[in-house]
Amino acid sequence: MNPVPARPEGTPAKRRRLSIAPGRLIVLSGPSGVGKDTVLQELFRIAPWLHYSISYTTRPPRPGEVDGVAYSFVDDARFQALRDHHELLEYAEVHGHWYGTGEARVRESLERGEDIVLKIDVQGAAWIRPRVPGAIFIFLLPPSPEELRRRLTERATESADGLELRWENARTELADQGWYDYRVVNDDVQRAAREILEIIERDRPRTDHQ
Ligand code: 5GP
Numbered sequence: 144m145n146p147v148p149a150r151p152e153g154t155p156a157k158r159r160r161l162s163i164a165p166g167r168l169i170v171l172s173g174p175s176g177v178g179k180d181t182v183l184q185e186l187f188r189i190a191p192w193l194h195y196s197i198s199y200t201t202r203p204p205r206p207g208e209v210d211g212v213a214y215s216f217v218d219d220a221r222f223q224a225l226r227d228h229h230e231l232l233e234y235a236e237v238h239g240h241w242y243g244t245g246e247a248r249v250r251e252s253l254e255r256g257e258d259i260v261l262k263i264d265v266q267g268a269a270w271i272r273p274r275v276p277g278a279i280f281i282f283l284l285p286p287s288p289e290e291l292r293r294r295l296t297e298r299a300t301e302s303a304d305g306l307e308l309r310w311e312n313a314r315t316e317l318a319d320q321g322w323y324d325y326r327v328v329n330d331d332v333q334r335a336a337r338e339i340l341e342i343i344e345r346d347r348p349r350t351d352h353q
Pocket of ligand 1: 172173174175198199202233234235237238242243244262263264265266267268
């Protein structure tokens with residue numbers, strides 16, 4: 144039984160939109176093991192002006208993960224409080240843990256005219272889509288399902304159970320990516336990062352202060 148209750152239908156989406164802000168929101172999703180972190184690292188190296196939204200998660204830190212860098216690591220009670228106080232732009236349960244985007248940080252960035260990148264799953268992305276018109280949705284794909292399976296197996300951070308769960312979720316995520324604006328294949332980290340940057344630079348549908 145997960146201690147964080149299910150989201151009441153429609154709650155975050157009914158709140159005010161972020162559409163008047165001048166910055167752009169870039170949402171990157173992709174199945175576990177596809178290489179989102181490595182590609183993002185390269186993206187921020189070649190485009191250091193981009194900002195990153197550090198998510199909250201109830202997942203325990205992996206070896207080497209520092210609080211406040213990859214994630215803000217919180218317990219279930221804190222996550223529930225953030226959610227109940229409407230401090231999350233979106234949130235979702237992924238691989239048995241809760242993940243969520245702090246709304247204030249994103250709002251402040253967008254209001255300052257900064258472009259901010261979110262690395263979130265397809266459920267969270269689907270919640271954001273109606274709330275942030277003009278956001279750019281990019282889905283990172285593996286060169287093949289077999290290659291994804293190989294990368295997931297190589298990743299020694301997960302238990303056998305975690306691996307199977309991530310593989311199942313990866314298949315669901317791959318099936319749910321139809322509505323994304325762009326698909327980028329991670330066949331080469333530098334190439335994929337460059338392609339994402341080109342998309343960001345090309346696709347400048349500013350939110351137009353509607
Ligand atoms: P990991 O635990 O491997 O770092 O991330 C697992 C999954 O959680 C990834 O698919 C990642 O995109 C997703 N995720 C990370 N942060 C967030 C978030 O703030 N919101 C949502 N909805 N998903 C997130």
